[in-house]
Amino acid sequence: MWNTPSDDDLTPMLSQYHHFKRLYPDCLLLFRLGDFYELFYEDAHIGSKELGLVLTSRPSGKGRERIPMCGVPYHSSSTYINRLVSKGYKVAICEQLEDASQAKGIVKRDVIRVITPGTYFEKELSGLVCVYNKGKKYFCAYLNPSTGEFVAGAFSKEQAYEFMCKFSPKEVLLKKGTDFEFEKLIKAYRTELDEDYFTEGLRVLFKDFNVYNSKALGFESQEELIPCGGAYLYLKNTQKSFTPFVKKPRPYADEGYVRIDYRARRGLELLESYEGREDISLFSVINRTLTGMGKRRLKFHILHPFRSKERILKMQSAVEELINRRELLLQIREILEDMPDLERLTSKISGNLATPKDFVLLKKALFLLADLREKLMNVGFSSEVLKEQLQDMEDLRDIALDIDTTLVDDPPLHLKEGGLIKDGVHPELDHLRDILRNSEKLVKEYEEKLRKETNIQSLKIGYNRVMGFYIEVTKPNLKHVPKYFKRRQTLSNSERFITDELSLMEEKILSAQTRIKDLEYEIFLELKERVLSKVENIAKSAQAIGYLDYIQSLAYLALEQGWKKPIITDEKVIEIKEGKHPLICAFVKDYVPNDTHITEDELIIVITGPNMAGKSSYIRQVAVLTLMAHMGSFLPCEYARIGTVSSLHARIGSGDMLALGVSTFMNEMLEVASILNSADERSLIILDEVGRGTSTYDGIALSKAILEYIAENIKARTLIATHYLEITKLEERFPCIKNYHMAISKNQDKLLFLYRLTRGKAEGSFGIEVAKMAGLPEKVIRRAEEILSEYQVPFLEKVYIQSVHIEKEHKWQEILQHIESIDIAHTTPLQALMILSELKERVKTLKESLI
Numbered sequence: 001m002w003n004t005p006s007d008d009d010l011t012p013m014l015s016q017y018h019h020f021k022r023l024y025p026d027c028l029l030l031f032r033l034g035d036f037y038e039l040f041y042e043d044a045h046i047g048s049k050e051l052g053l054v055l056t057s058r059p060s061g062k063g064r065e066r067i068p069m070c071g072v073p074y075h076s077s078s079t080y081i082n083r084l085v086s087k088g089y090k091v092a093i094c095e096q097l098e099d100a101s102q103a104k105g106i107v108k109r110d111v112i113r114v115i116t117p118g119t120y121f122e123k124e125l126s127g128l129v130c131v132y133n134k135g136k137k138y139f140c141a142y143l144n145p146s147t148g149e150f151v152a153g154a155f156s157k158e159q160a161y162e163f164m165c166k167f168s169p170k171e172v173l174l175k176k177g178t179d180f181e182f183e184k185l186i187k188a189y190r191t192e193l194d195e196d197y198f199t200e201g202l203r204v205l206f207k208d209f210n211v212y213n214s215k216a217l218g219f220e221s222q223e224e225l226i227p228c229g230g231a232y233l234y235l236k237n238t239q240k241s242f243t244p245f246v247k248k249p250r251p252y253a254d255e256g257y258v259r260i261d262y263r264a265r266r267g268l269e270l271l272e273s274y275e276g277r278e279d280i281s282l283f284s285v286i287n288r289t290l291t292g293m294g295k296r297r298l299k300f301h302i303l304h305p306f307r308s309k310e311r312i313l314k315m316q317s318a319v320e321e322l323i324n325r326r327e328l329l330l331q332i333r334e335i336l337e338d339m340p341d342l343e344r345l346t347s348k349i350s351g352n353l354a355t356p357k358d359f360v361l362l363k364k365a366l367f368l369l370a371d372l373r374e375k376l377m378n379v380g381f382s383s384e385v386l387k388e389q390l391q392d393m394e395d396l397r398d399i400a401l402d403i404d405t406t407l408v409d410d411p412p413l414h415l416k417e418g419g420l421i422k423d424g425v426h427p428e429l430d431h432l433r434d435i436l437r438n439s440e441k442l443v444k445e446y447e448e449k450l451r452k453e454t455n456i457q458s459l460k461i462g463y464n465r466v467m468g469f470y471i472e473v474t475k476p477n478l479k480h481v482p483k484y485f486k487r488r489q490t491l492s493n494s495e496r497f498i499t500d501e502l503s504l505m506e507e508k509i510l511s512a513q514t515r516i517k518d519l520e521y522e523i524f525l526e527l528k529e530r531v532l533s534k535v536e537n538i539a540k541s542a543q544a545i546g547y548l549d550y551i552q553s554l555a556y557l558a559l560e561q562g563w564k565k566p567i568i569t570d571e572k573v574i575e576i577k578e579g580k581h582p583l584i585c586a587f588v589k590d591y592v593p594n595d596t597h598i599t600e601d602e603l604i605i606v607i608t609g610p611n612m613a614g615k616s617s618y619i620r621q622v623a624v625l626t627l628m629a630h631m632g633s634f635l636p637c638e639y640a641r642i643g644t645v646s647s648l649h650a651r652i653g654s655g656d657m658l659a660l661g662v663s664t665f666m667n668e669m670l671e672v673a674s675i676l677n678s679a680d681e682r683s684l685i686i687l688d689e690v691g692r693g694t695s696t697y698d699g700i701a702l703s704k705a706i707l708e709y710i711a712e713n714i715k716a717r718t719l720i721a722t723h724y725l726e727i728t729k730l731e732e733r734f735p736c737i738k739n740y741h742m743a744i745s746k747n748q749d750k751l752l753f754l755y756r757l758t759r760g761k762a763e764g765s766f767g768i769e770v771a772k773m774a775g776l777p778e779k780v781i782r783r784a785e786e787i788l789s790e791y792q793v794p795f796l797e798k799v800y801i802q803s804v805h806i807e808k809e810h811k812w813q814e815i816l817q818h819i820e821s822i823d824i825a826h827t828t829p830l831q832a833l834m835i836l837s838e839l840k841e842r843v844k845t846l847k848e849s850l851i
């Protein structure tokens, strides 16, 4: 709570400040004072620290101490606001509502907008997620004020985390007291709302969207809409009259897409690398989009690849059509290259934040849209998806023409500066402008008339901001000044006068100027209303452009890289010849391509091999190529036959979820548990070194048990990279499990990585060799070799020996149990001999099995 001293002895301005600060205690209050936004008290310290502003002070009232303050110029405030919001602050803009010179008493002010990390829609942002929890259900909504996107659904807690991670919002709204520790997964601002806020939000949502129940919006239950109410009201309450365009909320249709768990999203570095770098991600290497809309669509489909074979095939044929019509593809790219971001422009216009320059950009976008549409109409499309996009692109040339006839081509930055409306738009405006243009001539004529009348040749009419117009006469000529001249100012060499006639001229000129500005503003508002009446049509066309850009991006990429179209099937297969990982091979020269052969009969692939041999890269490659095939993309390979998957699960890397506050191993097991509980037989699972966070024995036992569970119960296509050679034994028990290893060769005791996937298990882990290559001190290496040699088993890693011990121990126990269970009283001599011979055989096998 904002604690204020009693307002009694504060200056009136500060007491007004305290009033607003009490209303917005969690915000930095930017208080408009003339040409500046000022921050006071603690806010001033924060502003000074975060923005590098000079801290000053001002008196706060009679007998009171001076208070700290700092400020930013009004004209460049957006840069400062941007910096504060991106550092995670909420900023309340307290504006002057009247002209200080006209105000009686203290100037009227009000908070006109609160900018929060999730609602700063002028900037491209990832928006808000709102969570409302009831028992075990988590109702979540996502609202993106930059694009108007609004979706919601009901989830379990785990799915709610997934939903949130998919959208990576900058701000999360929660019902007070909700158990939802999102800070451990994403960096976003937390805002808690009361239960009543949601109820009120739902009421406002229904009213604004003119619907009476959730069914009308396609939702099964009203509860699913509750978080939409919260998010929508929050946006309205913070943005006030600046509320941007928001589409009707729709159910989050996850079932149409492959589910990608958030670990896979991170582990496969889909949108950003582990370190959070966007330029090292799958997105960055496959992105050939040219518009903001296309870029967002591509990001969306990387996280939401199509689930059904039919949809993938449709998207593929759209991509293929553009590949085959190369000329057309290049023409489309040429137009899209210049296309402004229609979605964000629409939001800005709806949110009253569009400058006249934004309208000129909109005009450009709509003319380009019309050209594009006309061109595409003329050539026509054969693929269904492209035809649909063309249908959704509306001819909005009339709005473009309207803007073109109304606004000048290069309008000023700010609305109220004037000079933004073209001549010929409004007769009164033209007339007033004539008056202004003539005024110079009229003043000149009047000056000439006065010279003749007074016989003072040096008489001049001048103008300045303080005095307005004046007549200047030099001292020697003062005796010729007529009586009706009124003295205004005395200077060292001259005197300044005014006449009633000149005053009248001045009034006319000034009032024309004011009226021109008002009229221009009115005309602009009318234009804005006409544009707003077409906002939904613009949004629909913008979406179609986004899709077209997405398709052309995939087509261009395939052409540029010579990628191949994968065959899509519903069989449980993944067959790839000479596949490459698009991200890794962008950074690794001489990347070695590899084949993949997963079928119903060979469902689970166990890959062993030394460290650094390329195991992880390979299993990621299979996952990424499968995902891309589901996006409708072509693939970096010679041939691919991809069977559709329902979900993609990955347990990759270590330490990435350490933020969860649990141990590495616990975290690993949580992840595996979640995969085993949510994967189905149509899923693709990739597991990288499961169980390495615990003791070798436990690790081996767990890895084996996990794979057995997948083979017997889930039956999902699975790739596991492991150092535990013991696991390769599963191949003998489960026909669907196949062993592979990453080939190496040894050259004079030096390891050579071949990066070739080869049938069969690896010889060992060669940990010491890899450590040598990494440059560990010679002494450490020698000692390690000594310790290893104590096992007297060259090249067999410790892990293997330990695992054999477990197995042996187990087998000894079995033999002992067998001996104990012999019922001697009922055993014939012949049977006894046979039992003895069998036991001897088992002991012999067990002894030999150390190798």
Ligand SMILES: Nc1ncnc2c1ncn2[C@@H]1O[C@H](COP(=O)(O)OP(=O)(O)OP(=O)(O)O)[C@@H](O)[C@H]1O
Pocket (backbone or CB within 6 Å): 588, 590, 591, 592, 593, 609, 610, 611, 612, 613, 614, 615, 616, 617, 618, 721, 755
């Ligand atoms: N197919 C390939 N062709 C060329 N270089 C590759 C290939 N695959 C991987 N590499 C290179 O090898 C490095 C190590 O690969 P990766 O991390 O996949 O090995 P790993 O076997 O999983 O190692 P570890 O067991 O230590 O995790 C990669 O960073 C890359 O530089």
